[in-house]
Amino acid sequence: MIKNVFKKFLKGFAIFIAGTIIISTIIVIFCMIFGIDLPQPEKTEKNVSVTSNTNNDKKKINSKISDYNNFINFNNSYFSLEPGVRTEIWDKEINGKTVVWDGYFVEGFNKRLKLYGFNDYKNQAWTELGDQNLYHKSFTAKFNNKIDYLKYQNGDRIKIKGILDSRGSDNPNYHWELHDAEIIE
Known part of the structure; x- marks a missing residue:
């Protein structure tokens, strides 16, 4: 039983990591396509x-x-x-x-x-x-x-x-x- 719970946990964790990578990639591509710049630092x-x-x-x-x-x-x-x-x-x-x-x-x-x-x-x-x-x-x-x-x-x-x-x-x-x-x- 613990073995099954651990397998489900690992599967869920792997899906979470894959989703995070995919979303991050989409955000980076979106920023590149639309030329979004990072905020400029305050004037010094x-x-x-x-x-x-x-x-x-x-x-x-x-x-x-x-x-x-x-x-x-x-x-x-x-x-x-x-x-x-x-x-x-x-x-x-x-x-x-x-x-x-x-x-x-x-x-x-x-x-x-x-x-x-x-x-x-x-x-x-x-x-x-x-x-x-x-x-x-x-x-x-x-x-x-x-x-x-x-x-x-x-x-x-x-x-x-x-x-x-x-x-x-x-x-x-x-x-x-x-x-x-x-x-x-």
Whole structure:
């Protein structure tokens, strides 16, 4: 009898652990998909000094406004900024901008294309780009209507126009996203 009770306890405990892992995984994936950032720490003197440098960083980004349509230059310029400054610049200057980017086709779905935006693409699968911490050099384009993604081969160069709505990150590894996308022939 004790043996049966112990078996039931172990089975219940295993189910509890598996459920906890599944729920945690779902939460992490949800946060990655919707670009949810962790809360920012309260301002300290260090944060104030970062804020005082923000104008110089804004000028740096604004002086490269023509580079918004060059994914490589834009990406390199953005990631040269301090992480705290990136958030402020994203919120105030970049989010919602219309851009025209080109990249290498990685994979597609009915209303979405995934592209790698740098010239060192080696026909990796999307998951391989993630494993190599290269999502921040990638972007997805979300279309309002179904697209014929099957006509593209891995590595095909495609030009996309869309509105920035999710920023890439090198830590954690996350890709950029464009919505209201259209393919520019």
